[in-house]
Amino acid sequence: MDKMPHWADVVLIPLISLILAAILSALVILAIGEDPVAAVKMMVNGALGSTYGWGYTLYYATNFMFTGLAVSVAFHARMFNIGGEGQAMLGGLGVALVCLYIPWPHWTLALVFASLGAAVFGALWAAIPAWLQAKRGSHIVITTIMFNFIAAAVLNYVLVNLLRPARSMDPASAKFPDAVHLPTLHDLLAPFGIAFSKSAPANVTLLIALGACVLVWALIWRTRLGYEIRAYGHSETGALYAGISPTKIIMIAMLISGALAGMMAVNNVMGEAERLVLNATEGAGFIGIAVALMGRNHPFGVFLAAILFGFLYQGGAELALWTKIPRELIVVIQALVILFTGALDNMVRMPLEKLFLALRRRNA
Amino acid sequence: MTAPAIELKGISKSFGPVQANKDISISVAPGTIHGIIGENGAGKSTLMSILYGFYKADKGEVWINGKHTEIPDSQAAIAAGIGMVFQHFKLVENFTVLENIILGAEDGPWLRPSLSKAAKILDELATEYELNVNPDALIEEIGVGMQQRVEILKALYRQADILILDEPTGVLTPPEADQLFRILYRLRDEGKTIILITHKLREIMDATDTVSVMRRGEMTATVKTADTSPEELAELMVGRKVLLQVDKVPASPGAKVLEIENLRVTDDQGVERVKGIDLTVRAGEILGIAGVAGNGQSELLEVLGGMRPGVGVIRLNGEPLPLTGPGSDGQSRRAAHIAHVPEDRQREGLIMEFYAWENVAFGYHRDQAYQKSKLLMDNTALRQDADEKIERFDVRPANSWLTAKNFSGGNQQKIVVAREIERNPDLLLIGQPTRGVDIGAIEFIHKQIVALRDAGKAVLLVSVELEEILSLSDRIAVMFDGRIMGERLPDATTEKELGLLMAGVSGEAA
Numbered sequence: 001m002d003k004m005p006h007w008a009d010v011v012l013i014p015l016i017s018l019i020l021a022a023i024l025s026a027l028v029i030l031a032i033g034e035d036p037v038a039a040v041k042m043m044v045n046g047a048l049g050s051t052y053g054w055g056y057t058l059y060y061a062t063n064f065m066f067t068g069l070a071v072s073v074a075f076h077a078r079m080f081n082i083g084g085e086g087q088a089m090l091g092g093l094g095v096a097l098v099c100l101y102i103p104w105p106h107w108t109l110a111l112v113f114a115s116l117g118a119a120v121f122g123a124l125w126a127a128i129p130a131w132l133q134a135k136r137g138s139h140i141v142i143t144t145i146m147f148n149f150i151a152a153a154v155l156n157y158v159l160v161n162l163l164r165p166a167r168s169m170d171p172a173s174a175k176f177p178d179a180v181h182l183p184t185l186h187d188l189l190a191p192f193g194i195a196f197s198k199s200a201p202a203n204v205t206l207l208i209a210l211g212a213c214v215l216v217w218a219l220i221w222r223t224r225l226g227y228e229i230r231a232y233g234h235s236e237t238g239a240l241y242a243g244i245s246p247t248k249i250i251m252i253a254m255l256i257s258g259a260l261a262g263m264m265a266v267n268n269v270m271g272e273a274e275r276l277v278l279n280a281t282e283g284a285g286f287i288g289i290a291v292a293l294m295g296r297n298h299p300f301g302v303f304l305a306a307i308l309f310g311f312l313y314q315g316g317a318e319l320a321l322w323t324k325i326p327r328e329l330i331v332v333i334q335a336l337v338i339l340f341t342g343a344l345d346n347m348v349r350m351p352l353e354k355l356f357l358a359l360r361r362r363n364a
Numbered sequence: 365m366t367a368p369a370i371e372l373k374g375i376s377k378s379f380g381p382v383q384a385n386k387d388i389s390i391s392v393a394p395g396t397i398h399g400i401i402g403e404n405g406a407g408k409s410t411l412m413s414i415l416y417g418f419y420k421a422d423k424g425e426v427w428i429n430g431k432h433t434e435i436p437d438s439q440a441a442i443a444a445g446i447g448m449v450f451q452h453f454k455l456v457e458n459f460t461v462l463e464n465i466i467l468g469a470e471d472g473p474w475l476r477p478s479l480s481k482a483a484k485i486l487d488e489l490a491t492e493y494e495l496n497v498n499p500d501a502l503i504e505e506i507g508v509g510m511q512q513r514v515e516i517l518k519a520l521y522r523q524a525d526i527l528i529l530d531e532p533t534g535v536l537t538p539p540e541a542d543q544l545f546r547i548l549y550r551l552r553d554e555g556k557t558i559i560l561i562t563h564k565l566r567e568i569m570d571a572t573d574t575v576s577v578m579r580r581g582e583m584t585a586t587v588k589t590a591d592t593s594p595e596e597l598a599e600l601m602v603g604r605k606v607l608l609q610v611d612k613v614p615a616s617p618g619a620k621v622l623e624i625e626n627l628r629v630t631d632d633q634g635v636e637r638v639k640g641i642d643l644t645v646r647a648g649e650i651l652g653i654a655g656v657a658g659n660g661q662s663e664l665l666e667v668l669g670g671m672r673p674g675v676g677v678i679r680l681n682g683e684p685l686p687l688t689g690p691g692s693d694g695q696s697r698r699a700a701h702i703a704h705v706p707e708d709r710q711r712e713g714l715i716m717e718f719y720a721w722e723n724v725a726f727g728y729h730r731d732q733a734y735q736k737s738k739l740l741m742d743n744t745a746l747r748q749d750a751d752e753k754i755e756r757f758d759v760r761p762a763n764s765w766l767t768a769k770n771f772s773g774g775n776q777q778k779i780v781v782a783r784e785i786e787r788n789p790d791l792l793l794i795g796q797p798t799r800g801v802d803i804g805a806i807e808f809i810h811k812q813i814v815a816l817r818d819a820g821k822a823v824l825l826v827s828v829e830l831e832e833i834l835s836l837s838d839r840i841a842v843m844f845d846g847r848i849m850g851e852r853l854p855d856a857t858t859e860k861e862l863g864l865l866m867a868g869v870s871g872e873a874a
Binding site: 218222223224225227228230231234235237238240241242243244245 | 669670671693694695696697698704706708711712713714715716717718722726727729730735739740741743
């Protein structure tokens with residue numbers, strides 16, 4: 001018998017964790033002599049109070065959806081892919097090459113092939129650690145972390161020595177041609193008569209991210225491959241018994257994971273910066289881990305958690321801009337949310353389980 | 365009359381909604397061997413864990429030697445003179461016997477005084493109870509029977525007067541088990557009190573003075589062993605009359621289905637576990653492989669089931685099967701009509717986090733019948749199939765939306781057996797079919813195996829339960845140290861002879 005109803009597991013626990021994180025954050029803000037209520041108001045206003053705020057929140061959320069899904073897919077095969085950051089960087093390189101070196105007649109075509117380029121580059125970057133894990137038993141956590149550093153170094157080299165336009169001082173690629181400019185939410189919503197901020201970066205990639213959520217859900221719970229991935233993730237000896245090849249599952253799960261992480265670059269490189277810059281990922285690969293944790297590795301959970309972290313990012317930026325609350329403290333708040341929703345899961349779960357048992361016993 | 369060594373008064377313990385112990389009272393006289401028997405999940409282990417301080421009872425009292433005693437942890441249990449020998453030994457493999465004995469009972473930061481003191485005490489214990497072990501041997505180098513002695517010595521070294529043994533014969537050969545019981549008699553005659561937890565009726569009948577039966581968390585009876593019978597105990601355990609003997613007609617073996625020639629298998633550590641064996645299984649017969657766990661039977665099953673590469677020749681219906689590389693995995697074996705009920709259903713046969721309906725297809729999930737399209741699985745077909753199998757095999761609770769871990773051991777095994785037998789395979793590999801399975805389900809599973817044989821299929825049965833091998837098999841092969849020590853017919857052999865073969869004493873010499 002399960003210890004508590006499913007809805008409590010997926011809704012109540014994250015919600016209570018979040019509230020605890022918020023309370024603790026409020027105390028921290030109070031401790032440095034600022035007003036927590038005003039701070040919350042400013043965060044909500046800044047992130048959700050205008051289409052400009054929403055535009056940024058959704059832009060960040062799009063990044064996190066891709067990296068969160070990437071971590072989730074790998075996790076269903078019990079692979080802890082910490083390399084989302086590096087895979088997203090390489091995805092950026094894929095996007096840049098597609099956008100810079102092929103003359104595209106229209107953004108739609110460019111979008112399809114840029115997504116493909118991002119996915120292929122991200123997947124290839126994940127393929128090496130995956131192969132090392134499957135064939136040599138090198139731990140995927142170690143190798144993917146190391147591949148983040150290698151990715152950063154590779155990108156540094158490529159940007160400075162190969163992609164940097166002549167006479168530019170900036171370690172960045174040339175600006176992409178106008179033809180590959182992706183429509184923003186402003187452009188997309190205008191035909192429907194909905195006014196949306198012109199300067200916010202949220203763009204058509206959001207729709208791809210939502211589509212990816214649905215596809216990942218179908219992959220994991222509706223396909224034979226998903227069945228085998230989950231079986232392997234739960235029990236390696238079980239997979240062996242059933243004749244499921246561990247090598248195949250590790251490789252496929254990591255390739256899909258890397259592809260998803262890589263596709264984040266469509267949003268930030270093609271949709272926002274419109275050129276490839278150093279450190280374009282800004283840690284989104286790591287946030288993906290927290291998003292997947294909080295979303296319980298379920299695409300819908302990832303979707304919600306990505307929006308929450310988008311809100312924290314945008315709201316935090318607003319706080320830093322308009323109050324004396326230092327930037328570092330915003331990071332503290334984000335860290336508290338990660339800590340409570342991810343790492344301290346059991347702290348909330350155990351008392352709640354006891355509560356449900358007590359209730360059930362009284363009703364029985 | 366002296367006070368009872370142990371008296372439990374009204375012990376109750378719940379884990380969430382499950383009541384593991386309901387108002388249990390029991391009194392054990394000093395200097396006796398007291399058996400506790402019951403099916404898996406009847407609450408035997410919980411009760412002993414309360415006595416040893418692992419769990420705290422919700423209600424009830426523990427009295428030791430006529431004194432009300434609180435046992436909050438195992439330290440307190442040891443102080444009260446209780447020693448426990450666990451089913452899975454808690455020894456440090458690369459320590460010597462002596463080092464293991466003082467582990468946790470060192471007298472100070474320096475080991476040498478403790479070691480020499482222990483060596484002296486060990487010497488006394490050895491003469492007093494005839495418990496001889498080499499104190500300087502490494503645990504990993506001595507046999508299981510010896511390791512168990514070390515566990516007993518550990519308890520005695522801590523001055524235990526009450527010894528609890530949890531399923532002590534599970535890993536022993538019959539001669540080793542006999543030796544253990546001789547030690548237990550000796551300990552009893554020296555005044556120690558022994559509680560023996562087991563699910564084997566014969567051990568209870570042979571070894572104990574009194575026996576308590578548990579069923580579903582309750583103590584259903586406590587009787588003098590001399591006044592009862594195995595049939596009566598079985599009925600008390602299950603709550604209904606049980607057939608202890610398997611009902612079957614003589615086999616009529618047909619063509620050779622499985623032929624094994626000079627098969628060699630190495631384990632993950634590179635140790636050769638199967639050292640060149642030859643076996644044949646015919647259609648319509650059950651070949652039982654007897655042997656103490658760890659003598660290569662598991663590896664044999666794994667090679668046949670496609671879980672591990674091997675060297676040698678295996679033919680199925682005359683066709684050679686690949687033992688390495690492509691075509692040697694579990695999928696290929698299933699395609700060749702080999703079904704496999706693995707030894708460990710929780711780690712291999714089932715995905716514990718999967719729903720019953722997902723598990724019913726496990727291994728056969730690539731079958732056309734379960735696909736909706738090239739990519740998508742037909743979950744409706746899976747659920748329908750599961751509901752039918754659950755009904756035919758009487759799996760309880762009859763709910764395919766429960767995950768495998770929510771079923772009892774017996775019902776988990778029924779799910780696996782249903783999945784494998786209903787494929788109507790040419791060859792059924794079945795390992796430890798009734799390990800951790802309650803008596804009611806054992807009866808059912810045995811019937812299914814015999815029915816498959818009667819339908820003209822070949823069955824290769826591996827079990828460490830000699831009784832099971834004897835009652836099910838049409839032919840018995842005994843494995844020891846990776847070799848077949850001999851083949852016997854169940855009617856023309858005795859447990860004693862098989863026991864000797866299991867211990868590596870060659871049939872010709874015996």
